[in-house]
Structure formats: structure tokens, C-alpha cells
Amino acid sequence: MLVVASTLFFLGVAHATANYSSPKYPTLYPDLTSCVDAPLQYSCENTTAITNTCCSPTPGGLVLQTQFWSTYTGLEDSYNQYCDSSRNYNSSQVVQFLEDFDRWELMTYMQNFWVSQGASNPEFWAHEFSKHATCTSTFDVACYGSDYQEHQEVVNFFETVVKVFQMFPTYNMLAAFGIHPSNATTYTLAEITNALYSQTGAIPYLGCSDDGTMLDEVWYYMHVLGTEQYGHFKMVNSTTTSSCNADGIWYYEVTPTSMRPVIYGLGPA
Numbered sequence: 001m002l003v004v005a006s007t008l009f010f011l012g013v014a015h016a017t018a019n020y021s022s023p024k025y026p027t028l029y030p031d032l033t034s035c036v037d038a039p040l041q042y043s044c045e046n047t048t049a050i051t052n053t054c055c056s057p058t059p060g061g062l063v064l065q066t067q068f069w070s071t072y073t074g075l076e077d078s079y080n081q082y083c084d085s086s087r088n089y090n091s092s093q094v095v096q097f098l099e100d101f102d103r104w105e106l107m108t109y110m111q112n113f114w115v116s117q118g119a120s121n122p123e124f125w126a127h128e129f130s131k132h133a134t135c136t137s138t139f140d141v142a143c144y145g146s147d148y149q150e151h152q153e154v155v156n157f158f159e160t161v162v163k164v165f166q167m168f169p170t171y172n173m174l175a176a177f178g179i180h181p182s183n184a185t186t187y188t189l190a191e192i193t194n195a196l197y198s199q200t201g202a203i204p205y206l207g208c209s210d211d212g213t214m215l216d217e218v219w220y221y222m223h224v225l226g227t228e229q230y231g232h233f234k235m236v237n238s239t240t241t242s243s244c245n246a247d248g249i250w251y252y253e254v255t256p257t258s259m260r261p262v263i264y265g266l267g268p269a
């Protein structure tokens with residue numbers, strides 16, 4: 001179920017149109033100059049201690065990209081949450097940060113693809129930053145060096161979530177294997193799993209509701225070499241057993257009245 005876009009969204013879109021011709025793209029990246037000599041090892045697979053936590057996410061470092069049939073929650077680090085109460089931001093604040101960095105195009109994209117099921121979208125983004133990014137060491141303020149501009153790591157986190165989401169166009173990957181949303185035909189778990197496995201090299205978690213009969217979640221698991229911002233993601237098999245039945249899985253067509261523009265990724269429901 002999609003939530004009607006908040007007023008903030010429409011303001012954002014209006015400005016986005018006006019600003020499209022002259023995006024500023026200010027510096028958002030961390031200062032990784034001290035990472036040059038850090039040993040290269042995938043998160044969760046390190047054989048020596050990770051001492052510079054700006055270079056590789058630690059502790060944790062299992063990256064999850066979760067997509068819901070109607071929404072997705074973004075980039076998550078599995079174990080800890082809410083690690084820095086001084087950076088628990090609210091919806092108005094994160095919208096303000098995006099505006100401060102003139103990232104209207106990013107906010108517009110997020111309004112389409114990073115959609116909340118209950119709260120307003122900006123509330124959801126703020127929640128995801130406060131809950132997850134504060135526990136991911138490579139988004140620590142200290143990693144941004146002496147040129148740190150206040151809140152740049154928040155916008156950098158949003159950019160990163162969008163980037164990782166774009167790596168997994170689930171809807172298109174399934175469609176390419178003849179798995180289309182249908183209210184007439186069901187699919188088997190093996191069909192869906194094989195389609196995604198053959199394109200990503202790992203088994204994602206597939207979540208089904210309605211006693212395992214209705215596909216509504218896909219989670220991709222990764223380890224990262226370097227930072228989430230710029231590093232290389234390696235797919236790893238899901239560590240969670242699918243909640244879907246072996247066959248008779250519905251991948252429903254969306255309700256026509258809830259249609260939104262969708263280019264790729266999981267569509268609206």
C-alpha cells in the first residue's frame with residue numbers, strides 16, 4: 001500500500017525541475033587517503049584486525065539490500081542499530097540536508113523508489129539513517145576529514161542506498177526469465193530463485209506472506225571490499241531460510257489504482 005506523497009515531496013519536485021539544469025554536486029565523499037595502506041579484505045572475511053574503521057565497515061559488515069514488493073528499506077548492516085543518538089534525525093531535518101546539498105534529483109528518485117509503508121517517506125529515510133548508517137563505521141563523521149561539511153554523510157548514505165538498490169533490478173531480472181506478475185499463474189520457489197541466482201551469483205532471501213504463498217520480499221546479501229560508498233560488493237548466499245513454499249507462489253499484479261512511475265526495481269503494490 002503506497003502512502004500519498006507528503007507536501008515536502010511536492011516542494012521537492014517543484015524545486016527539482018528548476019534545478020535540473022544546474023546541479024551543484026558538492027563534495028560528499030569521505031577522506032580515504034589513510035586507507036591506501038590498509039589491507040584489502042572483504043568485510044566479515046578479514047583475517048587481520050580492521051584498525052581503520054573508515055576503510056571497511058566494522059563490526060558487522062554484512063550488507064543487506066532489501067526490497068519489498070511495495071517498498072524497500074535500503075542498505076542495512078545487520079547487527080547493531082541506533083549507534084549515535086546525536087545523529088538521530090527526523091524527517092524535516094533529512095529533507096533539509098538534501099536541500100542544503102541541492103540534491104533535488106536524489107530526493108525525487110527516493111520519493112519514487114524508497115517508499116514508506118506507514119510513515120511519510122522522509123520519516124522512513126531519517127529512520128534508516130539513524131538506525132543503520134550510524135552503526136556503519138564508514139559513514140562516521142570522522143571519516144570525512146577536515147573538509148567535513150555538516151550532514152554530508154547523511155546525503156552520502158542516501159546516495160549509497162540508491163546506488164546499491166540500482167544494482168538489483170529484481171522486477172526486470174525476473175521478467176527476463178519469463179516471471180511476470182500474474183493473478184492467474186503461480187511460480188515455484190526454484191524458478192524464482194534460479195532466475196535471481198543466475199544473475200547475481202548468490203541465493204537471495206525470498207519472503208512470502210499468506211502462509212508462504214505470496215511473494216513480497218527479496219533480500220540480497222553482500223560482503224564489501226572497501227567502503228559501502230565506493231567498494232566492491234560480493235554477493236553471498238542468504239543466511240535466512242526462505243519463508244516461501246516450494247511451489248504455488250503468487251507474484252501478484254499491482255492494483256491498477258496504485259500505479260506509480262516505475263522504471264526498474266520492484267514495483268508498487
Ligand SMILES: *[C@@H]1O[C@H](CO)[C@@H](O)[C@H](O)[C@H]1NC(C)=O
Nearest residue numbers: 046047048049050051058059
Ligand atoms: C576482523 O576485524 C575485527 C575488527 O577489527 C576484529 O575484531 C576481528 O578479530 C578481525 N578478524 C580476524 C579473523 O582477525
Ligand SMILES: *[C@@H]1O[C@H](CO)[C@@H](O)[C@H](O)[C@H]1NC(C)=O
Nearest residue numbers: 088089090091092093094123
Ligand atoms: C525535527 O528536529 C528539529 C531539531 O531538533 C526540531 O526543531 C523540529 O521541530 C523537529 N521536527 C519534527 C517534524 O519533529
Ligand SMILES: *[C@@H]1O[C@H](CO)[C@@H](O)[C@H](O)[C@H]1NC(C)=O
Nearest residue numbers: 197201202203235236237238
Ligand atoms: C550458494 O548456494 C548455492 C545453492 O545451494 C550453492 O551451490 C553455492 O555453492 C553456494 N555458494 C556459496 C559461496 O556457498
Ligand SMILES: *[C@@H]1O[C@H](CO)[C@@H](O)[C@H](O)[C@H]1NC(C)=O
Nearest residue numbers: 182183252253254255256269
Ligand atoms: C491481483 O491480486 C492481488 C491480490 O489479491 C490484488 O491486490 C490486485 O489488485 C490484483 N491485481 C489486478 C490487476 O487485478
